[in-house]
Amino acid sequence: MVGYKQLTKTDYVQGVISQNRSVLARAITLVESIHVDHRDLADCVLTSLLPYAGKARRIGITGVPGVGKSTFIETLGKRLTSMGHRVAVLAVDPTSTRTGGSILGDKTRMQELARDPAAFIRPSPTSGTLGGVARATRESMVLCEAAGYDVILVETVGVGQSETTVAEMVDFFLALMLPGAGDELQGLKKGLIEIADMIVVNKADGVTKTAAKRAASEYMRALHILRPVSPNWTPSAYTCSALNGDGLEDIWRGIETHRSIFTDSGELVGKRREQRVRWMWSMIQDRLINIIENNQSIQKIANTLENEVMEDQITPGMAVAKIIAAINFE
DSSP: OOSSSOOOHHHHHHHHHTTOHHHHHHHHHHHHOOOHHHHHHHHHHHHHHGGGOSOSEEEEEEOOTTSOHHHHHHHHHHHHHHTTOOEEEEEEOTTHHHHTOHHHHHHHHTHHHHHOTTEEEEOOOSSSOHHHHHHHHHHHHHHHHHTTOOEEEEEEOSSTTHHHHHHTTSSEEEEEEOTTOOGGGHHHHHHHHHHOSEEEEOOOSGGGHHHHHHHHHHHHHHHHHSOOSBTTBOOEEEEOOTTTOTTHHHHHHHHHHHHHHHHHHTHHHHHHHHHHHHHHHHHHHHHHHHHHHHOHHHHHHHHHHHHHHHTTSSOHHHHHHHHHHHSOOO
């Protein structure tokens, strides 16, 4: 079953449940595929594995390039596996087709964690839209949880819409910040602060230790001004050194406190339910777009309508109605 022969639904399900890393990797490749036959099989596999999933801590981690995200994830991951946790690292990087695959570089830099038998690292697909990558990541979380990983770290490249997308698929969203960053990042920081459950200023060591503490204090002041997203949780700012692990114990304690509060209040269950509904509608949008892009007759109509919209011959709303009418929903 572990070889390269075609696997059946039973092969995938039993392999994932038995924590076979090779089968898990192939199952993730399956859910990443947009081929119709693969999607049908993937849906069957995921449905069978749902009862085994859903119990892990889902943590999103973001940060601009250079913030030390890979080092942070590796150091945190190693600490968690030493505590008896099984850790899966998933990446969301829809820009990799343009940048040359930075996430693969991150995996190379996490060599120690990658060799840890209690850890599993999976880069994002190297092509596709953010929606497609996010769908694959959500489904990969289900697979990793069914395979016994109780901590899922979802990494985002740290720019643009990917941050919001990741924040909407995890239980806890952590934003890594640089100490003493310039004004050019203020807009990005503001957006992050509004959706983060925790701000962590990294590189609190050596000559930047004082700057990191000062930055954390500034973020704390900003967090107190903003209205918390949850009535049960007020985000805080921490400092840490991903190089030597200083501050990670407090950070993990904060994450565990958040989980305990959300579990006891019932907010975690409600949040997961809302996420599943958003996931459903996101997949509907993806499937409709896929139908339009892969049906030649509909694509021809769409191209004509695009020109008519550009020339102000019809309204965008009318064009949408005609494209929807052209889709065969039977």
